[in-house]
Amino acid sequence: MHYKTWWRYGNANVEKHARRGFGKGRREVRIKVVGHPGGNSSNCVKRARLKVEKVIGRLLKPSEVIHHVNRDSQDDRNENLVACENQSYHMLLHCKERLTS
Numbered sequence: 771m772h773y774k775t776w777w778r779y780g781n782a783n784v785e786k787h788a789r790r791g792f793g794k795g796r797r798e799v800r801i802k803v804v805g806h807p808g809g810n811s812s813n814c815v816k817r818a819r820l821k822v823e824k825v826i827g828r829l830l831k832p833s834e835v836i837h838h839v840n841r842d843s844q845d846d847r848n849e850n851l852v853a854c855e856n857q858s859y860h861m862l863l864h865c866k867e868r869l870t871s
């Protein structure tokens with residue numbers, strides 16, 4: 771899927787193109803999106819980032835991190851995602867979770 775296509779047609783396409791990662795553990799779901807500025811060398815972008823970008827209407831900076839509220843990294847429902855401005859803020863969220871749970 772081309773990045774521009776995803777941007778135009780939204781989340782439905784994101785779900786359809788989702789591929790579960792191989793290997794053990796629940797890893798974040800990545801989607802092949804050609805032309806996305808945040809993609810890696812094989813044009814894969816984390817689905818969580820795509821969804822957040824769609825909601826906030828802009829691209830995430832590479833420094834911004836998506837936190838999964840219920841810690842399930844494959845649960846990319848909007849209500850489970852929190853955008854953190856950087857990794858240290860993300861870690862702060864995890865510390866707070868440890869203190870409150």
Ligand SMILES: [Zn+2]
Pocket residue numbers: 836837838860864
């Ligand atoms: Zn997190």
